[in-house]
Amino acid sequence: MDVSAEAHAPFTRSLRPLNRALTRVEDVLVLLAGILVFVLMFYGTADVIARAAFNRPLPSTYEYMELGMVAIVYLGISHVQHLQAHIGVDMVSKHFPIRANEVLQVIGCLFGLLLMGAIGWWGAMAAWDSYRTGEYIGSVARVQVLPARLALVAGVTVLFLRLLMETADHTLRIFQDSNE
Secondary structure (H helix, E strand, O other), X not given: OOOXXXXXXXHHHHOHHHHHHHHHHHHHHHHHHHHHHHHHHHHHHHHHHHHHHHOOOOOOHHHHHHHHXXXXXXXXXXXXXXXXXXXXXXXXXXXXXXXXXXXHHHHHHHHHHHHHHHHHHXXXXXXXXXXXXXXXXXXXXXXXXXXXXXXXHHHHHHHHHHHHHHHHHHHHHHHHHHHO
């Protein structure tokens, strides 16, 4: 499996600056996700120690973990797509001709665009609602929901752009293969 950004010849050559810029954004988002993993791990460990040693758990640990996991998943999802590291089953499609596989990739990307567009729209509306109302969860400590919603929108937007690039790439490959 080739995971380099330059692996898809016709598309990446024609839009190399856009691909590089999108890759940089993905790298920043996945770095933020990694930092958030570390922060949540530290907070969770501190909660366990405080609970065991002093019988005083940290407030709203569950809420922070819940919202943090949403942010972690969506901040890293486009990077995983860029690396083509999602789980895939190709028991049948590996026996298809190259052009048929490219058509299947286009169909998959179009489905992903539709799904990410819907999730992004819902997330943006929910984030706006959270902003307007000052939405929070938790009863002991008020934990703002807006940062997790914004992380979801950011991650889905970048994934949407990645899927657009991949759709164009696979489409170009279909036509390139037919001209050879």
